[in-house]
Amino acid sequence: MKNIKKIIALSVISVTMSCGKTSEEKQNNATEVTEKEPLNIIFMVGDGMGIPQVSSAFYFGEHTPNFKQFESIGLSRTSSTSHLITDSAAGATAFSTGEKTYKRAIGVSSDTIALPTILEQLKERGYQTGLISLTSITHATPAAYYAHVEDRDMHEEIAKQLVDAEVDFFAGGGKKYFQNREDGLHLYDSLLAKNYKLDTLELSKPDAKRRNAYLLTEEGLPSKTKGRGDFLAEASQAGFDYFQANKKPFFMMIEGSYIDWGGHAKDDEMMIQEVLDFDKTIGVVLDFVKKHPNTLLVVTADHETGGVSIGKAYDESGKEIPQQVQVYFNTDQHSTELVPVFAKGQGEELFRGIYENSEIYHKLMQAINEN
Template sequence: MPSSIIKIFICLTICTFSFASSISQNTKKPKNIILLVGDGMGLSEISSSLYFNDKPSNFLRFSTVGLSMTSSSKELITDSSAGATAFASGIKTYNGAIGVDLKMNPAETIVEHVSKTDIATGLVVTSSVVHATPAAFYAHQESRRMYEEIAVDLVKSDLDFFAGGGLQYFQNRKDSLDLVKQLEDNDFEVHTEKLPTKISAKKQAILLAPNGMPKMSEKRGNFLTNATMLAIGQLSKNKNGFFLLVEGSQIDWGGHDNDAEYLINEMIDFDKTIGAVLDFAKNNGETLVIVTGDHETGGFTLSADGMNYNKIIASFSTTGHSATMVPVFAQGPSEELFDGVYQNTKIFAIMKQLFDQK
């Protein structure tokens, strides 16, 4: 890596920690934090929710916006696992790493940290629950492809609620372990057929697809919004507060496929979920909502159709990820801390300190 890039990393890392340590004791602290990650979501993806949505985009409801630098420790362009580990553990690590540092040592996650003080935790995703982004919040593995090992980590984790796909990694495994039974033995109520409308006081495991959830075009419906609100309702019962990760996972997959319709459909679904979360937070008054991407995927562009400036053409420059910075939106107690330009690790640093200083 060029020395100039290294110097920038060092400078911004120092700035991140000094900024986080300067959070005033007088700053209003949130009781709950909801982190919504649009996987592969850059500024053009966000813009598509303005132009292709039949309703006003919920991104217009934010007044605090920052920019996050997403490079991983060894690569200028991150992957989802290193990007999520930055959010979950506050460290820069190598592409492919799940909750481990450069020497493959486990790095404490925000889920593990806040669970020590009996804060409830959960995640809702449209991928498999053992996919890179959700995995980084509870697992510690040297490779994101170690799905069965990651599933074991999930069973042993501190999570109180999770919903998404990935059932195949809990049943009919190569090692013959029945992780569904292990979840039940760990006081989880397990759902594998449909999203429940009523749930018990037990911890909740919702696994509704063998791997990733269906696309929106395959009639996934309101799963992301409904599962998110189900999670919020359950986690809100905890008097000490909660942390919830919500991922619009398949925005990224549409970018990799260079499929604009796929990407935009997933983006609009994510936007709808953001709206429901913002409505909850407004009524609740004690919840900080953070919305960002782990990186941008596809080099997605919204351009004019030649000289016709009233027609937008969606196009791509790559089937991989890009190096562009991604926006960070925040609303709720302490939202002002997310102003500026910073490394993605700062998001963890602020969340951790806000929970620690409640």
């Protein structure tokens, strides 16, 4: 009987200690969750970049493409509400708001109602925000993150809304939409009044104590084949330096704009060089992600351009060259191909599979909220 009582007593003590430990562990876990750093989001758009364009980096580059570093890969369907074949405006609006809309719409629904964007929502949560583009900063892809207009060509109104949006760091072209405007407004003055460091000459070192605006060309920057240099990679690094100096979480969208333009022009060399430049920038971003594990990188495209395929190469006599391939264009317009989605970092597993482009917004928000 004494042994039975002893066993019962030990069992009670064991259970009590176990319960206390579980309670303590729960408290520790709750503390860990509370102390977790908010998730940085880097979203890269290779405008016009389908699977064949990505493939070109493996056949025409001198090094192993940075695309190969991704293990979480999916596909997205790009159609808009009005057209099976979308444009960059509707595509970017789906990314930024989680809702599909009509072709040419910027930040508005199919009923032209303004939709809150991920950039605006994260800014309200205390995030820093950034936009980088090779085109005018008022062009469709970057505009969809801060503007709300019925048509993508409303550049002057989009520029005005950019000033009001107070994006912390932006770099691209588009000077002409900020000065010498039809409405007579001088938006350079407006940016300075909003405490921006404004540089219209070069990608200078950011001022960590102010917002930073780089408007470097009248319209878009030159293509890679016209001597652009490493602007995309350098601007991305400058953005990271700025955000890190302020020690706050950030959202940044980076657009490799001219992959699309190479497709429209049926210019294989331009397309290849733009893909390689985009891939080089991905390398810079991946280096940042590796050093800062509280970061999620997603790389995708708004649509494919050119109906591109990579096939046999032939010499002047029509004989196949066994160790070479060449780019073929089926069209000079966008296509309705599914486009790739690459993800790296916390929450990357959410981006595997096949889904609508609008789902990317929801997956990003899920990753942020689960962190």
